[in-house]
Amino acid sequence: MPxxxxxxxxxxxxxxxxxxxxxxxxxLAAGGPATATDLAEHLPITRQATAKHLALLAEIGLVxxxxxxxxxxxxxxxxxxxxxxxxxxxxxxxxxxGPLDALKDHLDGTTASDRTAPSNSAAPPNSKKxxxxxxxx
Amino acid sequence: xxxPDRIERTVVVAHPPGEVWAALTTPEGLSAWFxxxxxxxxxxxxxxxxxxxxGSTADMRIERVEEPTAFGFTWPxxxxxxxxxxxxxxxxxxxxLGAGTRLTVIETGFAQLPxxxxxxxxxAHTEGWTSELGELVDHxxxx
Numbered sequence: 001m002p003x004x005x006x007x008x009x010x011x012x013x014x015x016x017x018x019x020x021x022x023x024x025x026x027x028l029a030a031g032g033p034a035t036a037t038d039l040a041e042h043l044p045i046t047r048q049a050t051a052k053h054l055a056l057l058a059e060i061g062l063v064x065x066x067x068x069x070x071x072x073x074x075x076x077x078x079x080x081x082x083x084x085x086x087x088x089x090x091x092x093x094x095x096x097x098g099p100l101d102a103l104k105d106h107l108d109g110t111t112a113s114d115r116t117a118p119s120n121s122a123a124p125p126n127s128k129k130x131x132x133x134x135x136x137x
Numbered sequence: 138x139x140x141p142d143r144i145e146r147t148v149v150v151a152h153p154p155g156e157v158w159a160a161l162t163t164p165e166g167l168s169a170w171f172x173x174x175x176x177x178x179x180x181x182x183x184x185x186x187x188x189x190x191x192g193s194t195a196d197m198r199i200e201r202v203e204e205p206t207a208f209g210f211t212w213p214x215x216x217x218x219x220x221x222x223x224x225x226x227x228x229x230x231x232x233x234l235g236a237g238t239r240l241t242v243i244e245t246g247f248a249q250l251p252x253x254x255x256x257x258x259x260x261a262h263t264e265g266w267t268s269e270l271g272e273l274v275d276h277x278x279x280x
Contacts, residue, residue, distance in 0.1 A: 005248050006140040083217065090214045091141040091247035099171055100148050100242065103160060106170035107152045 005084055011060040012085035020045050021053050028063065028077040035072045142248040147241045154231040157238045158205035161229055185210065198224075206231050214247070223249055 015021050020043065027042045028034060036054055040047040054075055057063040061081050068074035150157060160166035167175035172187030178199070179185075185197040201209030209228035217223065225246040232239045 009140060083221070086216055087214060087223070087247050087249075088140055090216050091144065093215065094144055094244065094247075096144060096146045096242055096244070100146060100240075102170040103157075103240075104148065104150055106166075107150055107156060107160060 005087075008061075008081050008084045009088045012062065012081050015057060015060060015062055016085075018053070020049065021057060024050065024053055024057065025062065025077060028075060033066070033068070033074040033076040035068060035074050037072075039075070140248040142245060144244045144247075145241065147239060149234060149237060149239050151237045153236065154205040154233055154238045157231055157240055158208070161208050162202070162204075197227075200226065201228065211246075 016025075023043050024039055027039055036047055036051045039054070040050040043050060045053075054063060054065075058065055058075070061078055063075045064078050065073050066076055160170060162177065162179050164175045164177055167177065167185075167187065172195070173190045174188040175185065177183070177185035179202055181199055181202055183199040185199060187195045187197070195212050195215075197210040197212045199208075199210050201207050207228065207230050209226060211224040211226050213219070213221065214223055214225055223246070225244050227242065227244045230241045230243075232241075
């Protein structure tokens with residue numbers, strides 16, 4: 001495992017733990033690059049506090065500062081570290097237990113098809129279909 | 138924190154490997170427990186597609202076919218952009234156990250790719266959008 005992946009994910013989660021920083025990232029994601037002043041107008045915090053959060057976000061690579069019009073610095077969202085954190089979440093969200101239970105039920109149902117309904121299957125046959133989705137895997 | 142790269146589960150089923158193999162590798166089998174619809178070209182390098190009633194799909198690339206003991210495929214990481222090159226590798230191994238089967242599923246690759254690789258990929262992606270919007274502006278200006 002590359003040693004820095006975990007460090008990047010940890011920085012992302014630390015950054016996202018703060019509601020003001022989440023709000024800054026949300027505004028940049030929704031509206032594109034913006035200056036600290038623009039961002040402060042959308043948020044219930046001062047321009048100074050916004051600038052401080054932006055400095056931290058820039059340090060860990062979640063935003064980049066770039067020259068904008070009239071020499072005002074604009075901040076642009078950088079998604080790369082977010083993708084690393086997303087991979088961590090994907091591992092946590094991956095559920096093999098549900099599909100494997102369904103596989104067992106399917107196999108038991110196959111051999112029991114000539115008999116009565118399998119006793120270990122309490123749910124009606126179609127109930128599982130509804131809950132299956134890629135999300136649940 | 139511990140970045141999980143590998144997920145492993147083992148279950149014992151009261152059916153021989155041949156039956157379990159059919160459930161894992163045929164459209165009828167897969168659509169009965171995994172997806173709502175399944176298509177599969179069962180050979181290394183072949184593709185498979187699962188579809189669910191909620192509209193989600195998964196495109197798999199078959200990597201390993203050793204009937205009836207090993208079946209492996211790669212697929213995209215759920216939640217990632219569709220053009221993300223990263224895929225996880227899923228491998229099912231089947232061992233006879235009495236009259237049944239010990240089935241193990243291992244999925245690896247959640248913590249993959251060095252930083253420079255993904256940085257290159259994503260910055261290219263971001264720049265791609267910016268330049269495409271720039272091209273649209275140029276196109277409209279020229280009209």
